[in-house]
Amino acid sequence: MKKKQKNILPRKSNTLKLSFDTSWTYAPAPESRTSATIQPRYDLFINGKWTKPESGKYFETINPANEETLSEIAEANAADVNKAVAAARNAYEKYWKKLPAKERGKYIFRIARMMQEKSRELAIIESLDGGKPIRESRDFDIPEAANHFFYYAGWADKLDYAFPGKKTASLGVAGQIIPWNFPLLMAAWKIAPALATGNTVVLKPAETTPLTALKLAELIQEADLPPGVVNIITGAGETGAALVQHPDINKIAFTGSTEVGKMILRAVAGTNKKLTLELGGKAANIIFEDAPLDQAVEGIINGIFFNQGHVCCAGSRLYIQESVANTVIRKLKDRIETLIVGDPLDKNTDIGAINSKKQLETIHYYIKTGIQEGAEIYESSCRLPSKGFWCKPTLFLNVAQSSRIAQEEIFGPVLAILTFRTDDEVIEKANNTPYGLSAGVWTDKGSRIFNMTRKMRAGVVWANTYNKFDPTSPFGGYKESGFGREGGLHGLMPYLHLSNLIPNSTRK
C-alpha cells in the first residue's frame, strides 16, 4: 500500500514550509450594523443637555476601514470648555458633593448595567469609529469598560476602608482627556473612579473616535445622572489645551502620547491641579529558552497585534534568547500567516484598520526607518483592502538596541525582534529605554520570574501571559510612561485628598 519509509535525514528547517492558504476558507461573517444608531450630528453634552457649540464648528468622524463619514461632531472652543467646567463646578458644589456615598454608588452601578445592556450597539460603534475588530470590542473593550464601572461603584461608599488611618475628601472638578485606541474603555477608566470618589467630570474623547463617548453621554442622560456631573465635550488638541489650562479644574487625568504629556506637565506646573499621566511605552517582551514556546508565540502575537498594535503597553520590543531565536521566529512567521486582516465588523477578523491616516503615516515612516537601518523586514502575505487605512502584520528581524525602531514607540502592528544571551544582559537591555509602562517574561522557572519582576523598571510585568487587564489591578508607568495609577485601590488615590487621622489614644 505505502512505499517503504526510508531513513529520514535531517533537513534544514528553512526548506520546509506549511501552507495556510487552504482550500477550505471562512465565508464573510459580518456583524449587522442595523442594531447601532449613530446620529448624523452630535452636539456637546453639557449640564445634562445636548448643547450647540459656541464655536459653531463641526468636524467629521470617519470609519477608518472605508473612509466613509459616520457623523459630524461639535468642536468645543474655550467658551464651550468654560461652560462645561462651570456646569461641573455647579453640580459638584450644589449636589454631587453632598450626596450620600451610597447614592453615588447606585448611579455608577446603573451606568454599568446599562452599558452591559447596550453592549452590542457599543461594540459595533467602537469598531466602526476606531477600526478595531468586533471580536475585540465585543469580548474586551465593552465588557471591560462595564467592569470598571461595576468595580468603582463598589468603592463609592467604602472609601473610609480603602485607606485605613486616613480621611478622604473629593477634589472637585476633574478634566479628563483620553486617547483613540480604547475610546470607551478609557472613558470608563477615567469617569468611574472620579465619580466614585465624589468628583464631577469634564471628559474630552479623541477627535478620531468620539462616538462611543457620546453614546455614553446618551446613556448617562438615560440613567438620570444629575445634570453637570458628567460633561462630554469634543474637539482636538486646542479643546484639550483649553481644558488643561482652565483655572477652575482641580485635577487633570490624561492618557495619550508622551509628547502631549510633557506639554500638559508644563501647563499644570505651578498650579494646584493634581495630575496623572499615562503615556507611551516600548515594552520588552522577553522569551527565555526554557519558556513554553508555543504559548509564548501567542503572547508575542497578542502583545503586538492586539488592537493593531495601538496599545501603549504593547510588547513592541521582543527579546528572544539566542538558542531558541530561530525556532521562535519560524513559529511567528507561520502564526502571522493565519492572522485575518480586514473588515473590522467581520467576526473572524483578527486585525482591523489603522485608526487614522495620520497614524498610518507614522507607522509607514517607522517601517521605512527600519529598512533604512538595515533590519530585515518580514510581512504577512495577506491582501489589504483598497480603501481605508491598513497595515500588514510586520516583523523586523536582526534589530539592534540602537535602532530607532527598537527605541521609539511606533504604535502599530510592527514588532522589533532582538536577541540576548544572559538574564543580566536582557534586564539591562529591557530597562534601557526612557519608557517603563509594561513588560513580559516567558520562562518555565518560577525563581527567574521573581528575579526579573524585581529588576524590571516597568509598571506592569506579565509572566507567561501578556496584555491581561482587570479593574482590580493598578496600571501605570515609570519614567516617561507617566505617573499615577489607574485601576484597583490605587486608582482611587489620584481623585482624593488624603489627610491623616490622629486616633484618640495617641493624643496627649
Place this chain on the structure above:
Amino acid sequence: MINSNLIPDFTLSPRIDQTGAEERALRFTRRSIKKESKINGLKLVLNMIDLTTLEGKDTEGKVKQLCYKAMHLHDALPGLPTVAAVCVYPLFVKTAKKALEGSGIKVASVATAFPGGQAPRDVKIRETKFAVNEGADEVDMVISRGRFHAGEYNYVFDEIAAVKEACGPARLKVILETGELVSFDKIRRASDIAMYAGADFIKTSTGKIQPAATLPVTLIMLEAIRDFYYKTGKKVGMKPAGGISKSKTALHYLVMVKEVLGEGWLTNEWFRFGASSLANDVLMQIAKETTGIYQAANYFSID
C-alpha cells in the same frame, strides 16, 4: 524509522503552559463558520470520520450494519462523501474488510490489548499481526501508560517501534490516552516519543476514559506534529477520538487544523475523527443547510 542520531532526549520535550494553551484553544472556537464554509467544512468532517464500534457486545451483524452505514451515510442526500474508515476489534476485521470491499473505505483495527494495554509485548505483537493478516489497513495501538508514568520512556518507545514493525504496510495510529496522562507536559512528551518511534498518526484517546479528546489537548498534539515536521520533514497524522459528537465541535477542530498545520493536513489522509455519534449530527446539519429545515432524528439511521 527515524535516523537514530535524530532521536532527542524526551525528558527535554518542550514544556507547555496549560493556561496559555487553553486560551489559544478557546480562540479557535471564536471563528464564525457560516454558509458555504459550513457545508464544505461539514462534508470534510464526514470524510474524516473513523466510524467506530468497540464494544464487548460487538457481533458480525453489528459490524456489517456499521459498514453499510459507512458507505451509505444518508442516501436521501445525494453527493455526500463516505467516512474515512471503520474502526473495529481485530476479530471483526475480516467481516468489515469484506463488507467494505471496493468502497475505498479503510478498515482500522485496535490492537495491543486495547484499551488498557496491560499485556506482555509478545501478546501485543501477535494481536497486531493478526489484525494486519486479517486485512486491517490501519492499526490503532495503545501505549503503556503505566510504564510511561514510571518514566520508562525507552520501554514505551521500543514497544511502539516494535508494533510499527509488526504493522508492515498498515498505518499505525498511536493512542496516548491523554485522559490518563493528564498533564500537558506529559501529553507533549508522549506525542514526541510516539512520533520518533514511528507513529503514522497520534491519537488522543480510546474513548473509554474521561476526559477523551479536548481542543486544548489536540492543540498540544498538533503543535508537536508541526515541530516534528520541521525537524524531520515527515508528516504525522492526528486523530482526536471520543467525546466529539456535535458538528459545531468538529468544525472547531477543523479550524484548529487549518490554522496550526494548514492545507497539508486538511484531508483524511492526515486528520481523522474517532467518533460514533458525530456522523448523524453532521448529517442533520448538512440536511438543514441544504433544505433550510431541521429534520427529526428519526430520519437518520442510528448505526
